[in-house]
Amino acid sequence: MKKSYEKKQILILLNQLLVILYLCYEYTQNSIAGTEKLIPLIIISLIIIDGAYISYKNIKGNIFLSRFTNLLFLVSWQFLISLDESRAFNTLSTLLSVLILYRSIQFLLIFFFQDTTYTYKKITDWILTIIFLLTLLSILINERLFAVLFLLQWVLSFSCITILFLKHRKRFAFVLISEKRHLLKTGIIIFISFLGYVMIFADNPEYLSNFGWYVMIVFPLFSIHSIAFKNKGAVGVYIPLKKTNLIAMCLFSLFSITLIGLLFQFNVVSYFIIIQMILLMVLLRFTLMYKDLNNTLFDNENSKMARENFYAHNLKQVMKEEELKRDVSNYLHDEILQDILSIKNMINKSHKEEVQKIIFETLDNLNLSIREQMQEFYPTLLKTLTLKENYGYLLKTLKQKYGKGEVDIVFNCKKNLFLVDPYHLVVYRILKELVINALKHSQCSQITVALKQENEKVELIVADNGIGFKENEIEKYGFNHHKGLNSINEQLFLLTGKMSISNNHPTGLCVYVQIPMKGGDSYQYFINR
Structure with a gap:
């Protein structure tokens, strides 16, 4: 990762x-x-x-x-x-426009669906790729x-988005409602800025060239930025300067550049060459700083800066991590190490059939055990399957492993479920x-699972x-036991x-779970995970 x-x-x-x-070249031309x-x-x-x-x-190397x-x-x-x-650059710009349109639509779909499978995904990918x-x-x-x-690429791209919007309107509505504050804030800022500019330069068409394209690209990009980094408290650990000092430094730099430009009568490009050179120096400084502090930040656990910036977890989180480490250690000792030692002892006799x-x-059992434990620690949902199909596959696996095929599991869930x-x-x-509890302890012949998501609630x-x-046993053998x-x-x-937990009539148990699904933090979690 480093x-x-x-x-x-x-x-x-x-x-x-x-x-x-490139700017220097344009300056000479x-x-x-x-x-x-x-x-x-x-x-x-x-x-x-x-x-x-x-x-x-993005120190963690997040793909998104x-x-x-x-x-x-x-x-x-x-x-x-x-x-x-010029003709050459105009052609190159046009080619990049085609690529950007294709990549932008793909990116927005990945963002909305959180890089999961959805209805019409394959055909949408094929259409967008072929026309591109x-x-x-x-x-x-x-x-x-x-x-x-x-x-045609524009028409097909927006047609695909429209069809997907109608097909998955609940999901799109959920995203828009959850993130409406950030979308509106970004939209209003961009709209007012561009509207003011258009009103000022309405009589000068050369000032308005490509502005429609700018708005179409800038709005979604900066909207996603505002969603990804809305938790401002998390940003501070990565910035070595306080916000006020950073703003003061930027204002002073702009003032200095403007003063020098006026003194030496710079043209427009000259200002931006200086700005880009300053940015290059800043990026170089951050890169060298990261390299110099690499061992301090990531390898030296006793470092004060590392503790403050990267290991400042609360006591409860530390306890959970220690518990997880203990579980992994017990699993490796009880399940893996013993089998490895057994194989080691049998190596000398391996010539016998x-x-x-x-x-x-x-070895086969070890492979199966490790895979199951990996799934236990961090479940992997197949991206080629819908969410309902992934849950259905889980139930089928549990039925075969714990129910010995004798228990019937009925799964009621909408095909277009999204979480x-x-x-x-x-x-x-x-x-x-x-489901494992029911298969192990209930002595049942049928389990009914119902899952739905409505009105920002998962049931x-x-x-x-x-x-x-019995009625008095539900509390006795409840959560704490x-x-x-x-x-x-x-x-x-x-x-x-x-x-x-309640009794299921005429016999059995019924467990009801309800979770509020808050989209406001979900997309930030998805982007920064």
């Missing part, structure tokens, strides 16, 4: 150097000299700074944030190249053909624990027709959820 982070920072430094070289280029250059600089900032923060920064840098280059009206490739190839054949296919058979069986990150994993663990019901409890149920109850308490 190496990949360092490589990413080096690539960003190289990108910044290329931006400076005097092709970006007018004041009408001022606002586009400001937007480009903000996008580059935002991409560098996010990449600097890496995709986001790549898209930001791609957009910045397209905006930058489009300022040069055809549009790219058409520019080499005929300009008119390219114009038609590029328009019956011994070889035992060794192979032991945002990390609620889908929480429900997975709870569902698994409750799970697990009922069986087994022996059940069962480790699994107690663990579920603790987790539900943290999520402001609730669980109740």
